[in-house]
Amino acid sequence: MSLVQRSNGRPYAKLASNLFAIFCGTCMWLCIATLVLLLWNIFSHGWGRVSFDFISSPPSIIFPEKSGIRPALGGSIYLIGLTALFSVPIGVGTAIYLEEYAPNNRWRTLVQTNIANLAGVPSIVYGILGLGLFVRALNLGVSLVAGALTLTLVILPIIILSAQEALRAVPHSIRTASHALGATRWQTIWHQVLPAALPGMLTGVILALSRALGEAAPLVAIGAATYIRNVPSNMFTDEFGALPLQIYNWTDHSDKDFHVAAAGAIVILLTVLISMNALAIVLRYRFSKRIQW
Amino acid sequence: MPANLEANLHLTDVLPHAADELSALAQKVATKAVDFFYGDHQALHGISLGMPIHRVTALIGPSGCGKSTFLRCLNRMNDMIEDTVVRGEILLDGEDIYRRGADVVELRKRVGMVFQKSNPFPKSIFENVAYGPRVAGIRDRGVLNEIVERSLKQAALWDEVQNRLRDSALQLSGGQQQRLCIARALATGPEVLLMDEPASALDPKSTAAIEDLIFELKETYTIVIVTHNMQQAARVSDQTAFFFEGQLIEVGATNELFTNPREKQTEDYITGRFG
Amino acid sequence: MATTTTSSAVAKPMLAHKRPLWFEGVIHVLLIGCAAVSIVTTIGIVLILLSQSIPFFSEVSLVEFLTGTRWTPSFEPQHFGILPLFCGTALVAGGSALLAIPLGLGTAIYLSEYASPLVRDVVKPMLELLAGIPSVVFGFVAVVFVSPLVRQAFPSAHLSNALNACVVVSIMILPMIISLSEEVLRAVPRSLREAAYALGATKLDVTVRVILPAALSGIVAAFILAITRAIGETMAVSLAAGGTPRLSLNPLQSVQTMTAYIVEVSQGDIAAGTLEYRTIFAVGLALFVCTLVLNVFAQGILGRMREKYE
Numbered sequence: 001m002s003l004v005q006r007s008n009g010r011p012y013a014k015l016a017s018n019l020f021a022i023f024c025g026t027c028m029w030l031c032i033a034t035l036v037l038l039l040w041n042i043f044s045h046g047w048g049r050v051s052f053d054f055i056s057s058p059p060s061i062i063f064p065e066k067s068g069i070r071p072a073l074g075g076s077i078y079l080i081g082l083t084a085l086f087s088v089p090i091g092v093g094t095a096i097y098l099e100e101y102a103p104n105n106r107w108r109t110l111v112q113t114n115i116a117n118l119a120g121v122p123s124i125v126y127g128i129l130g131l132g133l134f135v136r137a138l139n140l141g142v143s144l145v146a147g148a149l150t151l152t153l154v155i156l157p158i159i160i161l162s163a164q165e166a167l168r169a170v171p172h173s174i175r176t177a178s179h180a181l182g183a184t185r186w187q188t189i190w191h192q193v194l195p196a197a198l199p200g201m202l203t204g205v206i207l208a209l210s211r212a213l214g215e216a217a218p219l220v221a222i223g224a225a226t227y228i229r230n231v232p233s234n235m236f237t238d239e240f241g242a243l244p245l246q247i248y249n250w251t252d253h254s255d256k257d258f259h260v261a262a263a264g265a266i267v268i269l270l271t272v273l274i275s276m277n278a279l280a281i282v283l284r285y286r287f288s289k290r291i292q293w
Numbered sequence: 294m295p296a297n298l299e300a301n302l303h304l305t306d307v308l309p310h311a312a313d314e315l316s317a318l319a320q321k322v323a324t325k326a327v328d329f330f331y332g333d334h335q336a337l338h339g340i341s342l343g344m345p346i347h348r349v350t351a352l353i354g355p356s357g358c359g360k361s362t363f364l365r366c367l368n369r370m371n372d373m374i375e376d377t378v379v380r381g382e383i384l385l386d387g388e389d390i391y392r393r394g395a396d397v398v399e400l401r402k403r404v405g406m407v408f409q410k411s412n413p414f415p416k417s418i419f420e421n422v423a424y425g426p427r428v429a430g431i432r433d434r435g436v437l438n439e440i441v442e443r444s445l446k447q448a449a450l451w452d453e454v455q456n457r458l459r460d461s462a463l464q465l466s467g468g469q470q471q472r473l474c475i476a477r478a479l480a481t482g483p484e485v486l487l488m489d490e491p492a493s494a495l496d497p498k499s500t501a502a503i504e505d506l507i508f509e510l511k512e513t514y515t516i517v518i519v520t521h522n523m524q525q526a527a528r529v530s531d532q533t534a535f536f537f538e539g540q541l542i543e544v545g546a547t548n549e550l551f552t553n554p555r556e557k558q559t560e561d562y563i564t565g566r567f568g
Numbered sequence: 569m570a571t572t573t574t575s576s577a578v579a580k581p582m583l584a585h586k587r588p589l590w591f592e593g594v595i596h597v598l599l600i601g602c603a604a605v606s607i608v609t610t611i612g613i614v615l616i617l618l619s620q621s622i623p624f625f626s627e628v629s630l631v632e633f634l635t636g637t638r639w640t641p642s643f644e645p646q647h648f649g650i651l652p653l654f655c656g657t658a659l660v661a662g663g664s665a666l667l668a669i670p671l672g673l674g675t676a677i678y679l680s681e682y683a684s685p686l687v688r689d690v691v692k693p694m695l696e697l698l699a700g701i702p703s704v705v706f707g708f709v710a711v712v713f714v715s716p717l718v719r720q721a722f723p724s725a726h727l728s729n730a731l732n733a734c735v736v737v738s739i740m741i742l743p744m745i746i747s748l749s750e751e752v753l754r755a756v757p758r759s760l761r762e763a764a765y766a767l768g769a770t771k772l773d774v775t776v777r778v779i780l781p782a783a784l785s786g787i788v789a790a791f792i793l794a795i796t797r798a799i800g801e802t803m804a805v806s807l808a809a810g811g812t813p814r815l816s817l818n819p820l821q822s823v824q825t826m827t828a829y830i831v832e833v834s835q836g837d838i839a840a841g842t843l844e845y846r847t848i849f850a851v852g853l854a855l856f857v858c859t860l861v862l863n864v865f866a867q868g869i870l871g872r873m874r875e876k877y878e
Contacts, residue, residue, distance in 0.1 A: 028691060097603040137616075
């Protein structure tokens, strides 16, 4: 049987194949259209609300048009700062341990599997852990520190996994060369491996922190208030707000004017998040182009 | 083939009794019945070999014969690989480098290493050479400058890079990178230099430069070189050891081993019948 | 000259252990401490959930909890049957998977089999951007944009309803489905494709009969992970789906998921030690077990898949 006869036996094969290609292409364009539509709707809804007053005023219960995000924004900034302080050393340390120190045995497999599973635990469960452990057991109360520690646990797996990837991308010959010159293990890591892996790690850290910046569920679970009038001044005692919590509060409001305020707050949150994402993407791109081993 | 080789042997006429001369020298590094295991696989079988001071010892043999593994035992680079076991003695100036309490870091400063593929750090030329002294605790800028200059001169690279010490080492050509790696190894002030096929990835001109360098360096250092290239072994070394399937088949003065091998396997290998 | 030793005779190495300088030792211990944090986290989650769930289950029987059809912890008569919450979660997760899986798989196939590298380089960061949008923003989108549309199409729909939640959660899990599926599709060896093309197969034949079957287990794992994500989704769902525990599969009604219940209770001012406070932990435990089982299952599939192609 010749090839020609075979294809004659399936006259619609080519057509079906083309239709399938069109279907798949349409799917992709639908995804992109969704993203664009989403952002456009949000920005057009909230853009008019963004102003200096909006950023510098506290929220109001009765006047949506006078409401601002100052305490929420301040709380978010403190939260992210503290979270970075806690999560980066622990996350990078764990990655270094797993990639550079841990012997290839069951203990290592256990830690690695555990981290993969922690990455899939819903953030609200970390919130419950934070409530039971930090807020109650360690008696930190509903404070910035308790919030930041909770967020740290949420993003630790992300930081660890991306830092591990960055470490694995550093060629082994660099480590060998350093050891052959009489450098100790830590000297090799500190002087050679970490600088080479830094851009990759930074990408992961930025993405993880942007995740923390947008998280509301764990904060709600530990009992953070969704409406707050002051920027916290003491990280151990004061109540704190956060931008996603403020958005939640306004969205949940039945008065539609508060929805506009929510949209304004989302515009600010998304602007920050998109900038962080863009920075991470640029960093990763430059990293992949810069060093040709 | 042996006839061709003989023409290349610069030692043939100069040192008629090379073997006697070699055995009269002190042994800088000596191994006694060294076995090496990767897990259950035994890669080296009872290797006993002395490497005379201020001479070049070449390790030759087909791929997978254990010559690189043996080389990496001499500065304990194999420690980095999990699940490996060394047995026997490896003596540096008569002291066992695998003895309990031996300082690996100190050992690697005394026994430098150059790898098959040049592996400069993604840093400046200066930082590459200064790295060894730095991790050894030298902070003084003047001292570092001096070491870098001396090492680069020894590696015959100074003239080419003295005006761009701050440039990235990754911008150098392959041959320059390899000489930089040699300079880097020299900067820690080693006594022994291990070279694992240092010229196999280089063009003929760069290879010649490296070989000339080896010839000069042996005045100061004891050199052990692994090579695939028998002409290279013949050109640069004083003593040659032939490895096959993890065994040391034959060792002797280079000119004698190449012109008059004692073992059948050695003869087959150097005449190109296998490997 | 050479001696042979059989490998069975390998004794303990005589090589001395590296003597760590004290600083090196301290670093090593610190790093182990870092790695221990993640282990302690897991243990902490289990302990905290159990510490409050055990007293809860001493008052409410496990059978009632798992089979009861009414969930009314905050008013008399109290009922603690988790099925309505479970049903809400299943409805939202299942519905969003139904919407997202065809779209996501189609996109993944397009990206891995058809798209030029340029298109991939542009589209993938956009998908990452989509993945980076916080949950609460999707909640806003559900309330402000999706809900009016749904009520226009189905006038009988409640203000908050499950369909709302399904729509936004499907958008949220899309990037995950796409990137994970694309990864497994691209892991299918080139040789397999080339063999099929060499036999005169069309692109459709190759994709449907060769690549998809080869990547099937990985794609299933991707779906499971996405569904796990949907189950754990909190803020968007609690804003979109409403707060009425209901044992119904009607997507136009207001339902409550396990996560949304936890949010609702957390926001109220309830004293620690009460039965209501403990419901947070009992529901949290149920949620944790669900997601953990699905996760372990999916990770197992992915792990086996990686072994096969590496």
